[in-house]
Amino acid sequence: MREEAWYKMLIISCAIHILILAAFSIPFKKSSKRFDALSSYSVNLVGQLGGGGGSTGAAKAEKSLPEAKPAPAAPARVKRPAPVKKPAKEEVSLSKKKVAAKEKTTKEELSRLEERIRDMKKRADYLDVSKTKTAGTGGKGGAGAGAGAPGLPFGSEGGGKPLDPATQKYILDIWDKVKSAWGVPGMTYKKDLETIVIIKIRKDGRIVDINVEKRSGNRIYDESILRVLRAVDPLPPIPASLNTDSIELGFRFLPGDFS
């Protein structure tokens, strides 16, 4: 065969390959979220808030945390897990009364607990919480708005009334569970993203509604959050002491939370 025929055929062959590759990339765009999430090697960063005895998964995660997370890795929040070790202490830490009770034991413990309370307050910046009872239909909208306001520390129920310790504890439990299941997608790890999601939990712990209040603009990041919310779906049931049929919680997901 003559040389020019080979060149011609080679060019035709290259063109066909390019066309096939282009044709393959078009349907992929529509159908598969999987392919986008591919590069997201997520990290399972276990419970930082130390909600205590709420969920078994969270409790397990807490135990493994102090070893799993070495100090030099994270600048600001590494010290946090230290007081999380014993669930008994955490319960105490949630209310100041109980902290006072523990005060009798040792001063050392007290200082640790205080540190933990400070820590919790700091972390509360990342957590928007609002509570509502489903009995009143009108209340829902107001609660949603309250949850949507970013930066609100948890404990603002519509008008800014602080939440009672039991609710706080429950919310921390849930946040813990969500966080322990959530792996920040690798590629979004260092980006400045913020997603606010409002979930509605039924009395038995099932998530009945998920609302993305604010999208981060990064689909992979948003999807990872929705996926984790789907994964943790049966959350611990709402404690009877809260006396409510359903609860609406707003979570703010920041990748920096895990760095």
Added chain:
Amino acid sequence: MGLSSLNSYSGGLFSLIYSAGPVAKAVMLILLIFSIISWTIMFVKFRQYGRTEKEGERFFHAAREADSFKKLITIYRESPDNSFYRLILACYKEITKRQKENNPDIKPETIPIIENAMRITISEESTRLERRLSFLATTANASPFIGLFGTVWGIMDSFREIGVRGTTSLAVVAPGISEALIATAMGLAAAIPAVLAYNYFSGRLKRIMSRMENASLYLINLIGK
């Protein structure tokens, strides 16, 4: 926004290839080159075989009409570049050589010599037509393995990554494996057409060769006339 929302995603094959590891990328590049070359060969062979078959048709058509060897040669002078012409030419050269040795008539004992000359020509033509067809067989056999190598390497890498990161959730495991599997997919995509083409061209080549042998017998008969 409900549970099932946020399902539409951008990105595609290119991002998938882009996000793959260096070994997988190298494997994919090799496979792409294999595929391009094998497709080039397919096109070239398709044209070449088509042309040769057409010439064969023309030869038999002309041979049926021509009542002598010389007449056949005059028909063929117009298109010199093909296998059947070369066959006739070999035959003709042999005859003229004999005739120059002061033998205007072809003796029966010269027939085997002419036959041999034509046999050599057929063999050469066969080699020429067969050339580079073996690359298709190589692509068909090797590219799935090359792809598999990329996949195995990718999976090894992704498992190591999982070990480092410390999570085993499907969301973490699946992407790496999916990324790795594209190498196998590309290997198969290169191999399957190559297998089909190789079998197809082998069959066609066999037909062409049998036609050429028939043509040589035809020529011997014509010489006798």
